[in-house]
Amino acid sequence: MVADERMPYAPYPSPSGTAVAATPVPVTSANGSGPWFLARANLDVLLDLLHEDDRKIIGPTVADGAIVYAEIRSVEDLPTGIGDEQSPGHYDLVDHGDRRVFDYTVGPLSPKRWTFPPVVPLNVGRRDGKAVSFEPSVLEAPRLAFLGVRACELAALGIQDRVFLGGPYTDEDYRNRRRSALVIAVNCTTASSTCFCTSMGTGPEARGGYDLVLTELDEGFVVRAGTPEGADLVAHLPVRGADAGQMFRAAEAIGKVAATMGDPVPTAGLHDRLLAQFDSPRWAKIAERCLSCANCTMVCPTCFCSSVTQRSDLDGDVSTSERVWDFCFTAGFAKVAGGSFRSRPRDRYRQWLTHKFATWVDQFGTFGCVGCGRCITWCPVGIDIRAELLQIAPPLAARPEPARPRPIASTPGSFATARIVSVRPETADVMTLTVGDVDPAFLSGEFGQFAMVAVPAFPPLPISISRFGRDTIDLTIRAAGPATASIIGLGPRDEIGLRGPLGSSWPIERAMGHDVVIVTGGIGLAPLRPLIDGLLAQRERFDAIRLYYGARTPNDQLYREELRGWAARGDIDVQLTVDRAHDDWTGPVGVVTHLFDRATWDGSRSLAFVCGPERMMEATVDALEARGLAPDRIFVTLERHMECGIGLCGHCQTGRLFVCRDGPVFSLAQLGDIFGREGI
């Protein structure tokens, strides 16, 4: 977390690997150090140099009524004398009639289109009899040079660097694309009415993250280098030292731009203010206008969410998997088997805005917004986020970072194969697969972790590890849809793809010396079974252990023999209830909270571990708190829509948390009032 959340970005190291300098690298030349001047007539020399370096130049050009980024061949392709006028929902080109080429602000495209392309092949999955294989697609990143990149776009690149490269799991395809692109920035000498980089602290002056930066004057460009590569380019350009007048006019132009923008979005305390308005009626008002069309997220240079699609042949034996742009405004984004966690447009809009201006800070240390104004211009109904941003306040608890074993296949395209050893039906729709030939990383996984399970032609799914054996792991799966049904249909010697072990675990060490209460329902017993194994393996280190397990009917109970075995031990209290039964069941019928809400044991001595449908967990948490357990002693595990399991597709976000990476096990204290909140 940075001290000033407005500080825009940590500039990515240049291709040579050295850190970007905040001040330009001087070139030792006859002119000495300092910025240079390139005459307008010599701009094409720069383009030629880039072509000679075998680079495609992605620069500004006019197309379809806008200034977009596209491959350009020469200075003729640049938008000479063209500028733009932007306002909410409107974009118009204007003809200035002069010779300047950078007198516009930003168009609908950004460098993100090349560093995080809309469609990227991930892998090819194949099935041959029982064996499966996943071949990650490795793409050659094209050699590019971005020309005309603005300060806000540089900040956006830095922000995506942090998302894709700054965490425990990285996207190497992104890294390769960043590495092979040269960045020639341009300081803005004009601003649109929709720009607000001054508020977000990202511009208008480029302060780092570039190889070269140009400031346009009537007669040419003031040039500075930001990296040795940039300096090397300058050394081959017909430049001379910039004189004082030119430097002054450059600085003055930038200063004027900053002044025009003012400070439309005061950001002091914005994170807290915004999150405090989570239940504001204003969200519903915005939703009356919002079309949930996702245009704002697509033009946004920092939005990074994606989905994984499969295209298979008719037998499902060969399947190409691709990563495509997909954003939180689409219907399927937050869907799981039981429904969608964010079905209403107002919840989706709130998710987007609070992510951009609040929870992004918790996740990555900066705002997610760079103030480029694209979302304002390209919203078909002209919603202006500056106007919509609300004002108020409280900080959320910081998230703890436990150390975890390094998971395998933890990149978006890869899976490691494992082989099913045996299968056991638990109930009519639940099966436990015992999987062997697994990477040792799985065997040293922790209680509560999960794996992403993949089979070609089906979407990969998060499945809890329900037992850690000596050389096998168990996966207990419920048939909730075609993908789970297909996995359940597999048998001994069939192979599957795995990624993991992933996620946070039940903090069993904290329970030592305390009473333990486990409350679970239905298939929720699966992720808790390893915890029970662990508790029983060192029974003497824990005081009373109480298991309360509810199921729909007696036939829907999981692990029935084990339940009998645990009860028969005599040193753990096992109580079962069902929602409904016939007369052959003589045990309790009702909800699992009734098993303990009138009990007399001392809650202040207990830690609780809870898993089940979210509504059941809410009722359970209420009952546990009424029994005297504090929020930092109640642990739940959340289920959300996951496409990658490693915090890169963006789907599983809940407030500031990535359920796959910060969870799925959380204490109530960590969740705060996110738990049980609608549409979050």
Place this chain on the structure above:
Amino acid sequence: MSVSSLSLPPADPVSALSASWFGAGLSPEAVARLAGIAEVRDVEPGTELVSEGQITEAFSIVLAGRVALRTLVPERGMVTILTVEAGDILGWSAIVPPHRGTSTGIAIEPVQLLELPGERLRVLLRSDHALAASVYPRVLQAVSRRLSATRLQLLDLFAREEWSRREGQPW
């Protein structure tokens, strides 16, 4: 797992009432007045204690054992929708009009009850307003707890999803 009641000595109404959840916190006078019309009764498993739709004769507190509340679903037969455990009340309809059981309650273990005859209890509560003011809130609380449970059961949160026949997603 509950305790078999036949191994317990017959309980005395006053102490049984005071020790129960229902009676905890009642004033000694209230306990005395209620215990005065109460009787301890032991029943065998299979005994029908409340009948759905019929007048409920007694308001009881379960001291030991388990009572299953059941209702008839024509295609499925008798289905148990809730069990009443030791400490909970049975037959609250005896003091709430129209005094008819809302489900059938059958002992599925040997059960010991503290029974208060419905008619006499109603007369007592009508005349002693202070007692009524202690009794009815407890009854409400017990019924409310059952209502929350029923709602959660209604949500059928553990339901096996019939995803193969859901709208627009046929397979």
Place this chain on the structure above:
Amino acid sequence: MATVAARPRLRVGIVKMASCDGCQLTLLDLEDELLALADRFEIVEFPEASSLRSAGPYDVLLVEGSVSTPDQAEEILELRRQAKLLVTIGACASYGGIQALRNWSDHDAYREAVYAHPEYIESLATATPIAEHVKVDLELHGCPISPEQLREVLVSVAVGRRPQIREEAVCLECKRKGAVCVMVAQGVPCLGPVTQSGCNALCPTFGRGCYGCFGPREQANATSLARTFALGGREGVEVSRLFAGFTGWSAPFRSVIAEYGGPPGMTPPAETRPEGGSDARR
């Protein structure tokens, strides 16, 4: 690709109601895959392309066209009985199509005006989507449907997985392609934001606003979009004209059309005319 001759092929039927046949032809557009498809699917009824006939049963029945005549209203009931999986293909079958514009108008008056012997014309007063008559298992949208989506449905049936039909606006296809928004940059009214994707943003790519032929997407906020069109200085009839197209009969578009004075050029409906749904013979 392995041919599995021993496995029984799934029986596929393709039938039409009131339609132009364009959606059926999309199957023939999958020319590269036809051989592979013929391996898994046995096309038992496809009057457009084959003289093989079968009255069922079908594992998969693709239905094109809207119900427009009394005979069709009966036929669809029998077809539903014969089909394990009934998939409507195209805007007509899924939303009523362009012919559903007659649902707002005086059907009898038009019939009298157009036909010399109107008494010989057996036609319902409304053209309605298949779902208003029988339960539909899956809808493919578009005018015509997307060959890629049709392929995805057939592959999914063959493999046994849920078809991946993305639930998103046309805007996502436009922006993934890098197309510039015609509404924002050129003031051209476009239904893209409230329309389901599937066409790869065909019309906006050529500078023309989306016609909405894939139908409204989930939770389409057509009211807000209509308001924006109206704010651009358009009169009511201009706004309703934009929505009264291939999928105008769909609920979100219908309510916008009603709000802005009904589809342009319609004869005022008779007082007693019912709103829609299966209609009695004249």
